[in-house]
Structures are given as C-alpha cells and as structure tokens.
Amino acid sequence: MSNRSRAIAVIIVALLFAAGAVAAWESFWRERGYSPILYDDRDLWAEHRLRAGTVDQQKNFTVVGASRIQLAFSTLAFEAAVPGWQAISLAINGHYPVAVLEDLAADKGFSGVLLVAVDARGLAHWYHDMSTPWVRHYRRDFGPQRRLERRLLSALQQRLVVVGSDFNLVRRIEGWIEGHPPPQHYTRLQPDRTIAADYRRADVPGLRQHFTDALAADYLKHPPPSPERWRADLEGIAAAVSTIRQRGGQVVFLRMPTADSHWELDQRNYPRELYWDQLEEATGALTLHFADYPELAGLELPDTSHIDGRDRARFTRSLVEILVEAGMIADPASR
C-alpha cells in the first residue's frame, strides 16, 4: 500500500466510522421514543427579525413578547384568517420585549402592525434591556454566514434527533451517571418560532407551583416601581410607538391571560387601574386587556400562565376578530 493510499484509507475509514456512530446514536434514541425537534437560538430569532423589516409592510403582522404569546399565537392560523398577510413571531421565551419594540422602531424598514404582548411588570425599568442581547446579535453578528449556518442547522434539527443539545455525548454521560434520561419536552418549537405545548405530557401541578413560586420570588427581587415612576419610564416606549406610527405602522399592547395564583400575584403587585390602564394614554397605542374580552378570559391556562397547543388556533382567531374590530387589520370578509 502506498503512502497516498494509506492517507486516503485513513480519511475514508474515519468518515465511515463517524457516520456509523452517528447512525447508531440516532437509532438508539429513536427506539426510545425520541423524535427530532427544532431548538431556538439567537440566530433563528435574527432570521425572523430580518423578515420583519423586509416583507411587504402593508400586510406585515409582527408579534413580540415572551413565552405566553409564543405558546398562544399561531402564524398559520393568523395567515388563514387574514389571507395575504404574513405573521412573524419575534417572541423570546422568558424575556420581556421592550428592547425589541425599540429596535423595530429604529428600523426604517418596519411599518407593519406590531403586537406587543406584555404585562405592566414587563414595562417596568427592571426588564427594559432583557431582550437586548438578541437585538445586539441581530445588529452586530448576524451576517451571511450565520444566516446560512442557521438554515443548515434547522434542516438537520428537523431531521435528526442527535443534532439536539439534549443528546450531546457529555450531557448523556452525566445523565447516565445521575440516572436522568434526556427530557421529553412537552413544548415543541415550530419553524416559525411559535411553540406548541401539550400539557397532557407535562407535570401540570409541578408547573403551576413552579410558575407561582418563580413569580413570587421575582416580585421580591424586583419590587414594582411606584405608578409615577412606572409611568415616567414609559417615555421611551411612547417615543418608539410614535416613531412606528409616523411611518404608517401600528402598535397594539396586549395583556395576555394569567389565572389563579398567578393573576392574584400580578394584581397585588401591579393593580390594573394604577398601571396597565395608564398605558394607552401614555403611549397613544391601542391596549387590549384579556379581562375585557370573554373569548380571551375564558381560555384554559393549565399552568396558570400559558395555553395548550390545541387552543392556539382558537386564540389566534379571537385575536384577529378583536384586531379587525379595533380597525388594526382590514376585515378579511369585506374584500
């Protein structure tokens, strides 16, 4: 065997062995009931953020917020209810959206309808910069290579189980030592960055306790500012709203439903009349509170804060009806 042949043999054997190892690992986890899922990251967010400033702005409906709207909104249901429009989800799980609102205001390409799903707490100064790392990533680092890389990664994640971080070899060795298999997620990220939750697969009592405890702890850590301070801090948000409206866009603030102990904590810390009800006057934007709309207030919230994936289409259709009635979107039936 010549040196050349040996070198080629090394490369071929290595590639075949590695491909075999990946195939075996994939087969091992599929046999245990796991299936491919998409994983969210800043590149995927930035890919959709790019669309928000480049699609037809006359028919652009962009949603920002955190997990509540990410689990409730369905772009497919929206686009079916309002034909010709494009819906874009820029919600970020666990992150309030003020920085994204200001980023869209600074983008001259954006003049669509912007739904900001937020509560009074999320507009307080504590949470102003929560989404800034995503915005900075989009502004500074999301170049041509990252766009291509994310598309390749999405294609692989949708086809292979083992591309997911849950199946990382080191994580699995740790899990094997500790007796923890990879998690069976009750939420699934969709290619449009919305999330479908299946609470039949979740530990609902545990989640209810988790969300209530986490919220109570956060209210201790970040106590509500006085209504005067809170209102004064809306100045930047009002400027962002005004900028978008001057370009021909619209901004709607939506207070998503919460229930039981979660709603009680919210009301105790941010009484609606002292906080949320001041928002419309302070910003000039339309505000929608779930309690004013029986179709939203009546939604079931298994974990006190999010809706089940089976209710997404119903929620989205209700939202469209409310927005049509408010004149934010042209009535599709009138064409």
Next chain:
Amino acid sequence: MTFDSLTFALFIVALWGIVALSRGWRLRKTELLIASYLFYAAWNPVFIWLLVVSTVVDWHAARRLHACHGAGQRKAWLLLSVAVNLGLLSWFKYADFFIANYNGITGWLGLANFQAPLIDVVLPIGISFYTFQTLSYTFDVYRRRIDPGRDFLDYALYVSFFPQLVAGPIVRYEQFAGQLQQARVMTAANVETGTALMVAGLFLKTVLADSLFAPVVDSGFAAAASIGTLAAWSGILSFSGQIYCDFAGYSLCAIGAARVFGFVLPRNFHAPYAAVGFSDFWRRWHITLSTWIRDYLYITLGGNRHGRSRTLGNLVVAMGLGGLWHGAAWTFVLWGLAHGLWLVLEHGLRPLARRATWLGSRMMQPVWMAVTFVTVTLTWVLFRAEDLPQAGSYYRALLTASGSTMGTPAWLALAAMAALLAWHVAIRSVEIEAVYARWRWPLRAIFVALLLAAVLLSPGENRAFIYFQF
C-alpha cells in the same frame, strides 16, 4: 466563519476541490486570496475595508522605508504603519475603555458635565491578530531582518490567509514568504495530516472546552458571590482546561486547514501546563504572541540591555501591555501584570537556584511544574472574571474554607483536567505530529475516527471561540 460550523465544512471542501483542480500556482494563490476575503466577509462584509487598509498601508510603508536611506524618513514610514494599525485597533477595541476610564476620573473629580458618551462600536473580528501580523512585517523590514515582498498578491495572501486570519497563529512574513514562492503540493498525506489536526482541534473545542469544561466554569462564575470553596476550585481548574482547549483547539484547526493546502503554520501551543516555571510557560502558551511581544515590545523597550532593574521593569510593562491586548478591561491588564510579576520573581530566584543546585534537580521538576500550574490557574481568575469585584469574590471563595458540594459535571471536568495534565506531561518533550506520523495507518484511522465521532456527537453547546473577542 468559525471552524466548528457546518458552513466552514462546506467552504473548505469546496475550496479544496477548486484549488486542487486549478492549474498554475498563481491562479491557486488568487483563489486562496479571494476565498480568504470571502471567509472574512461572511461575518460582516463591511469590515473588509479594514483588512484592505491594513494590507495596503503596510505594503507601501515597508517598501518606502526599505528604499529610504535617511533615518528620519525611515522612522516616518514606520510611524505611519504603527499609527494606522494601532489607530484602527485603538478605535475599535479600546475607545470605550478609554472613555469609561475618563468618565470614571471626571466623575471622581466631581466634573459630571465633562463626561463623554460611550461609542459602543463593533469590534471587527480578528483585528488584534492581523494588525499584529502586518506590524511584524513592517518592523522586520525596518530592522532590515527581511526584504520587503515583491509581489502584492503574495503579501495580501500572507495577511489574509483564512486559516490564521481571525485568531492566529500570528505568522511572520519570513515563515510564509518562502511557501508562497514555490507551489505547495496538495498531497493525500497533507490532506490526511491536515484533517487529523482539524479533527483534533475540534475535539478540544467542542467536546472538552464547550461540552465538558464551559458549563462548570459558567455556573461557577455566575455564582461568584456565593460559591463554596470546592466548587470555586472546580470552576477555575475547569477554566484552565477550557481556555487551553478552546484556543489550542482553534490553533490546531488553523494549522490543519493550512496543511490541507500544503502550507505549514507555526506551532502555537506545546504542553503549557507541563511548564517548569513562567518563562517556560510563555514558551509553550500562545507561542506566536509571546514571541511577538518579546521581539517587538520587550526588545524595543530595551530588553535586558540596560541593567537588571530596567530588564525586570520591561518584563512587567511588556506583560501588562500583552494583557491589555487580550481585552479592553483592567482585569486583563492585571492578568498581564501578574504574569509579569511571576516572571520577575522567577528571575529574582535564579541566583538562589544556582547556589542550591538541588532546587534545579530533576526530582524537583514535578514540584515546580505543580507550582507553575497552580499559579497560572489562580491567575486565570482575573482573565475570566467580568470585572474586578467578581474577581475579588472568586478569590475569596478560593482562598477561604466554606462548605460546598460538586455535581457530576464538575467531577467529570476535574477528571478530564487531570487527564489533560497527564497528557501535557507525557508530550512535554515530544512533537505530537511526529508521533502521529509514526503510527501505522489503521491506528491513525481509529484515532481520527474516534475523535470525529465524539465531535459529531457533541452538538448544541457551541460557544464562540474565546479568542475571537480579542
């Protein structure tokens, strides 16, 4: 574009195919130059102009200063090159650092009206590396160590060659010019060695640095104010592993990517955690930067030519500036100064070692190795901490006894760190590439196959290469 990305895998395979099929060395070099600029533009096309400016200015400055005979004129051309390169570096990397410090001083003096807003400028990737590379060229021509290049295309490729463009190794012109003059041979052996080096580098980066060490480090430093002693030690020992595997992994990928096209780049790491003493450490850690600092900073400051105290002062200043090169923060400056101090102490202890010969005996080597490693590891706290208060909290946690437990990830990271140390001791005096070349081909195949499988089975923990931020 990073070496641990899918796009880079496609890029290098496509480029190798194009270059291999092309006839003529000049055409191949042109293809490599275009590909290198594409590689850089893939991150942010806007910053291509920085690369162009740095290349054109140094090319002309070096030619002019070489042609001049008057000392004043030569200095003027050298100063132009230094001003342009360090000016760009200062603006993009240090402007906010200077402004923040200026604001701190004016605030302390009660001159609130004199505060300046931060610029918040984007740091162009790799600027610290390619500016130092082009500066080394101008300095060498100025010192008449080399003649300026005759072919602009060759010079442009020397500056922008994609494997070393964004994070080194910092290549000297004399190391690369000869390789550009004669056609590189793209042999199967080069492809195999290059691939093996890249796979080994990716293993260090994705499996060890990102998957094994980084989670322990991140959780440790995130809880710096409340962390217990045991967890603090596991965190900083893991950072020793992470920073080595991250950067040495990148360097191996760079050397391997160059090798598949037939180029040889200088070694950047050689078992640094098996160093005996701090001078030895810097001969083994980021070798191309430490030699750059020695040749162009320490020697320019006077080196050891002006007496003992000036020599030691030069060491501290050079290391402090070397620290500042790593990042625009006082933590990095202190990290560099601390290393300068360790070098001064080592110099100070040398007469003692000459009198008591047992101190330098072979039996004492493991002791000095351990002292060096522990000191280097403790000094990493300054490098990793986000600010001085966090560094202070972390040192308190390390040096005061308080109860804490370690989870499975920390134990695994410590086991990996122990293996890494043992490996460094084993290869301390060995050329690992030569050892690989001596193996029979089935063994080489198994070695590459196992590392590649581990890399492919370690997704989702991707973190940017630490040295990209420098």
